Structure formats: structure tokens, C-alpha cells
Amino acid sequence: MSEKTITEHISAVPSAASSSSSTTTTTTITNITNITTHIYSLSKLDILPQILSEGILLAGSGAALLLQAAYPGIKSTFPETSSSDSTTTLTHNLTTTLETTLTHISILICGSPHAKQTLLTNLHPPHPASTSPPAKQTNPNPKLWLPATIYTTATDLYQRIYGSLSPSSADSAYTEFGTVLHVLNHSAKDQWPASRLEFWRYWDKQVERLAVTGEAHRVAREVLYPPHQQQGQSALLQGGRVMRVVIRAVTVEMLPPGVREVYGLKSTGRTRALYRGVVRCVGGAVYPAMPGWVRGYPLRRVLGRNSGGWGVDA
Numbered sequence: 001m002s003e004k005t006i007t008e009h010i011s012a013v014p015s016a017a018s019s020s021s022s023t024t025t026t027t028t029i030t031n032i033t034n035i036t037t038h039i040y041s042l043s044k045l046d047i048l049p050q051i052l053s054e055g056i057l058l059a060g061s062g063a064a065l066l067l068q069a070a071y072p073g074i075k076s077t078f079p080e081t082s083s084s085d086s087t088t089t090l091t092h093n094l095t096t097t098l099e100t101t102l103t104h105i106s107i108l109i110c111g112s113p114h115a116k117q118t119l120l121t122n123l124h125p126p127h128p129a130s131t132s133p134p135a136k137q138t139n140p141n142p143k144l145w146l147p148a149t150i151y152t153t154a155t156d157l158y159q160r161i162y163g164s165l166s167p168s169s170a171d172s173a174y175t176e177f178g179t180v181l182h183v184l185n186h187s188a189k190d191q192w193p194a195s196r197l198e199f200w201r202y203w204d205k206q207v208e209r210l211a212v213t214g215e216a217h218r219v220a221r222e223v224l225y226p227p228h229q230q231q232g233q234s235a236l237l238q239g240g241r242v243m244r245v246v247i248r249a250v251t252v253e254m255l256p257p258g259v260r261e262v263y264g265l266k267s268t269g270r271t272r273a274l275y276r277g278v279v280r281c282v283g284g285a286v287y288p289a290m291p292g293w294v295r296g297y298p299l300r301r302v303l304g305r306n307s308g309g310w311g312v313d314a
Contacts, residue, residue, distance in 0.1 A: 035120045038183045042108055047169050048176035049109045051158045060153035061098060062223055062251030067149045068094050069219035070210040073142045090215055091222040104184055123185050144188035145206060151177050160279050171196055212262040220263050224248045249274035
């Protein structure tokens with residue numbers, strides 16, 4: 001942002017009431033302009049909607065959650081709670097955050113203009129613009145790791161099903177994901193690596209930092225072998241027995257080998273066969289030929305939405 005030019009003339013100081021009214025009006029106008037700009041930016045997305053609107057990508061949520069649970073300092077991204085509060089475990093925090101983020105991304109990509117505007121109004125409440133530069137992040141930001149795992153698991157699974165993206169398409173998808181983070185007003189948007197090459201350097205470095213603690217092991221158990229449906233349980237942990245078996249196999253095969261080993265998970269003939277079966281079945285002739293709203297239905301269903309209430313374009 002360019003600095004404002006400092007006026008050389010002395011001007012009258014407005015009254016408190018006048019100043020407050022002027023500030024409120026300016027802030028409101030600025031907020032409306034920003035939301036309009038965001039909606040326009042979203043209308044220009046091309047590659048990313050093809051990737052993130054696929055319901056099958058929910059199968060990658062297990063890998064994303066286990067990668068998040070092993071990140072040093074991940075608990076600092078959530079409010080501190082009493083140790084006796086069993087409803088706010090790390091599993092609960094990670095699954096609800098992932099579910100909320102996926103819901104918001106899906107609305108921004110697939111939602112009607114009204115649904116997008118409503119969400120953006122909630123995400124960008126009017127407030128006076130800050131003249132202070134954002135605080136510089138000197139240490140690895142755990143909040144940056146959360147969207148990083150969404151990007152990697154989604155693009156990896158999509159390409160295993162539909163084939164590799166061309167370098168230009170992959171670059172476009174990456175740039176568009178950064179646009180979505182900015183529109184979401186995500187706390188890590190200012191630290192998002194500028195290019196795909198920089199991102200993968202960042203990713204490899206962070207994977208080396210992962211530490212599977214006892215609490216991370218607990219997250220793995222609760223994600224891969226969730227208890228019976230409970231009140232307040234994330235929709236990502238719900239599903240039939242067959243679906244859970246598939247998600248376990250996909251999670252095992254998607255995790256980096258070193259991380260998988262520390263979690264005590266093993267790639268076996270059975271998990272590889274299930275994983276290849278999912279990829280072969282979904283990547284065959286039937287699934288890609290289905291209308292987009294049919295392929296995206298599992299995503300809307302699991303996130304607890306329907307086309308009527310969600311405002312999704314059919």
C-alpha cells in the first residue's frame with residue numbers, strides 16, 4: 001500500500017460527532033466496495049472451482065487432519081480452555097475448523113451471488129482501516145499450515161483421479177487459492193508463499209518439523225476410528241462403516257511415508273488396493289461424466305448444507 005500524502009495545509013478539526021459520522025460512512029462505503037471487489041475476483045476463478053467442488057475430495061480430510069495434528073504449536077491457533085472441558089479437544093477444534101473452512105470455500109466457489117455476499121458481509125464487518133502495517137511473522141505460523149494442508153490434499157487427490165495438471169494450470173490453481181484465502185480474510189493470507197515453487201519449499205521444510213505427540217496419536221484414533229455419533233460431533237467424523245474404511249485407506253496412502261510411520265500406520269496390500277480402487281473407480285468414465293452438482297453433492301451433504309439453504313448454483 002502506498003503511503004498517504006501528508007497535506008501541507010492546516011485544516012479545521014471537525015467536531016467529535018462530525019468525525020464519527022464521517023468515519024462510519026467512509027468505512028461502510030469502503031466495506032461495500034471491498035465486498036464487490038471480492039465477488040468480482042471470485043467470478044474470475046477458473047481452475048480452482050473444478051478442484052474444490054468435488055465431493056470425493058472429502059476422502060482427503062483424514063490426511064489433512066493428521067498433518068495438522070502433528071504440527072508444532074498447532075494448539076496455539078485455538079482459544080485456551082479448561083483441561084476438564086472434554087468438548088474442546090484438539091480433534092474437536094481441528095475438525096470443526098476444517099469443516100467451517102471447507103464450508104466457506106464451497107460457498108465462495110459454488111454459491112449464488114446472494115450467498116457469497118452474505119458470507120463476505122459476515123467475514124468482513126465494517127471497521128476503520130488500520131494505518132499500522134501487519135505484524136511481521138518471524139516464526140513458522142501454525143495458522144498457515146491449516147490452509148496449506150487443504151491445498152495439498154485437495155490438489156494431490158484431484159490429480160490422482162483426473163490426471164496431472166499442466167504447469168500453467170497448476171500455477172493458476174495455486175494463485176486462485178491465494179485469492180480465496182484473501183477473500184476469506186484468513187489470518188495467514190499475508191504469509192501465503194507468493195509462488196507454487198516457494199510453497200513446495202515451505203511445505204517440505206514444514207513436513208520435516210512435524211512431531212507426532214501423544215495428543216496427535218489421539219487425534220488419529222478419533223479421526224480414523226471415530227466413536228458413535230455424538231452431539232456436537234463434526235460431520236467430517238460421521239459416516240457409515242464402509243465410508244470410514246475407505247477414508248482410513250486413503251489417509252494411510254496419502255500421508256508422507258515418514259509421517260505415516262511415526263503415526264504407527266502401515267501401507268498394506270489392502271490399503272493400497274482400496275486406495276487404487278477409489279482412484280480407478282472415481283477416475284473412470286462414469287464419475288467424470290456426471291453433472292457437477294451430482295459430484296458435489298457429498299460435499300454439501302457432509303457439510304450439513306442443501307442447495308436450497310446454501311444457495312448453490314445447480
